[in-house]
Amino acid sequence: MTDQRSQAEIVRQSLKRRYRKERRFRAYGILAIGVALSALVILFTDIIGKGYTGFMKTTITMEVNLDGDMMYLDDPTDSRQLKMADFVEPLVQALIKEIPGATEEDREDVRGLINPYASVTLRDDLKANPDWLNTTRTMTFLSHTDVDVYVKHAGDAAYSIKLNDQQKAWVETLLERGAIDTSFNDTFFSGGDSRDPSKAGILGAIVGSLLTMFVTLILSFPIGVAAAIYLEEFAPQNKFTDFIEVNINNLAAVPSIIFGLLGLAVFINLFGMPRSVPVVGGLVLTLMTLPTIIISSRAAIKSVPPSIREAAEGVGASKMQVVLHHVLPLAMPGMLTGSIIGMAQALGETAPLLLIGMVAFIVDVPGGFFDSATVLPVQVFLWAGSPELAFIERASAAIMVLLAFLISMNALAIWLRKRLERRW
């Protein structure tokens, strides 16, 4: 009896310690989740903090005197004259007038405030409106990238400000007078890549991504569904189909860069297809996403209850009719959600595309499947590696666009699953 009591005593005494341990263990779990979620939060805040300025552009608004003599231009419809004319001078003069205390001697510094492309904008404006010649108009131009960086990141030590003290003072006064302004950066969504950050846009990359995704989708979805149907419904239990299964499971875990090597060796070196085009990118991504789509489609087929099959067979349908008329429509929502998730992975994939040449610097927006193109994640990679800090905010902004695409795709998948899910 005394033995038992002491046993209970020991347990009672140890209880406090055990409960403490219990609480500690719980705390570890909460801590782990906290670490993971705070990483997510830090990642998002970092990117949004770096990138929201990428959606804005800095412009200078000024009264420009479009004097024909100053530009050496009498007829804006003459393309030869347009080519020879000087469109920088009126901008510099307009700015010198705008800045209090600036004189002819400061023209180099003044010129440093205007974007090199502003003269091209002026030329195009004149070409479109020949009657503007010899008038004075209030016009808005992109500022120089250095001004852009100064306006957005004056207090940020990470950015080196390239303006000299005089230019900084000018920018401050112009800012006060409202001549320098920030507005929504439409160029970012309407332009292709550029060496000048203020002209660089993501439209080329978005179109390239869409073309690549289109090739991936029209190939991988039917092939993946067909393969899943074969493996789930028709495959005999033999060594060969086992081998196919093992292969699919392995391919799902093969590093993506290996698919890039495959694309380089087979599609480019063996078949002689052109480098850096959406078709080859789409083919490589198809091979990469197929295992994901096959695995999720098989799961969807498996979840269709056997009673459906038996009922169809009972009224005399052939095996193929059972599958195509009854199983496939019922499994389709599951297949779709799996494919959307697979496509989202493919959309964010970069490494294999680097190997097939999609890292090329491409300014034009691709017009077809055989045009040189780049995709959004590769564009991010290129900008992130750029020595100019002004590209960092573009890269972050492009990441936000990419994430917006991905999150909406995943949300669509979740919505579809919720909406079309059936329980038997």
Add this chain to the structure above:
Amino acid sequence: MQPANLLLLTLVFAVVAYGLGYARSRSLAAPLGGIRHLKSLPFYYGARAALWSGIPALIVLGCWAAFQGKVIQLIIVGGLPPELIPETEGQASLLLSKISNVASGALPAGFVEAPIAEAAERLEALRAQSRLLMSALVVSVSVLAGFLGWLRIRPRLNARSQVESILKWLFFACAALAILTTVGIIFSVAFETFRFFGKVPFTEFIFGSQWSPQTALRADQVAAEGAFGMIPLFTGTLLISAIAMVVAVPVGLLSAIYLSEYANKNVRGVVKPLLEMLAGIPTVVYGFFAALTVAPFISDLAASLGIEASSQSALAAGGVMGIMIIPFVSSLSDDVINAVPQTLRDGSLALGATQSETMKKVIFPAALPGIMGGVLLAVSRAIGETMIVVMAAGLAANLTANPLETVTTVTVQIVTLLTGDQEFDSAKTLAAFALGAMLFLSTLLLNVIALKIVRKYREQYD
């Protein structure tokens, strides 16, 4: 005609064949007294004609489009005068790009030797001929086969079973594509790898402790000898993977335990998708984060502590990679922990154990093999991960275990060796494929072991 247009045309032919087949089966059935006297429904006769018309034409089109470029190249090179015939493959590819530049008009014909200009003309002519031949062949195959299929429609013909068996073979072909992909991977890396070992001895590659793939292009050029020892790359890869695992395994495992054992349904419903979001973020974003935020932060922190750290460190790349891998570990462990039968839990709790004791002493040991499998899969992913290390790990092949130093990995080297201008036949380019082969083999080994463990474990309670 362009292959894409031809593809559309073939589809149009198939649709026409379907319509004609459908109509013919109906007209054959009409004198017999309606379609119930046919062996199959008219739909299947039409589908059969469409398949007959479409499939052979598509096969011809695919083969032709895949191989025409290579065949034309061979003809062009064969037709060059003997003094111009290239000796090495590198020269050959240079010559070919020159010829095709002339042909496309990028390089004026006046700038090159006469034989090359002629070859360019021949290339244009051959391409035009090839396109014409391809179009003619595909159209005639499509029409002929479709016509044959149409002609052979008989009321007694069991079109349905024929269509179904063709479909079944098509489905099979799609499934077999997985094998073809694996074979493609093996062949594409194996050939170049063997050629690489013809230039660099196998032992040097496996046991060498120096990696500097820069080789001299010309004999008089000053450049490094070119050393191809993969040990520094593999130690770098393993160092980064180890750091990633140190972050991912405890965090992933503990959060999986908390979510599956302690958390109530609402918390789980919110936290689990958020964790999975970490897996859905593209790797290039993690790379950006690692290179531009984490790496400078680590080097500043180290500097303020008086330790020297390079601006690209293994710690930054590995730490961020660990965050990326958390959801893999947590969702796999979650599955495995949930698969442990409730009876084990109930038994342990009934004996008076606390929940954490049950977890540590009962559930965890039971789930351990499955968790190990999941961790191995995560290791394989860490080894093969590319973008984070390309952006944040650096290029210098240091043989070091210091996580604050810059290291390079297998995947980084593959990317750097194969992006940009490549020399066709140099040891440098081939080395990338040899590294790819090593990467494929090591991840394959890990995957096979992991999948075996996971599968074997799952069977225990079923």
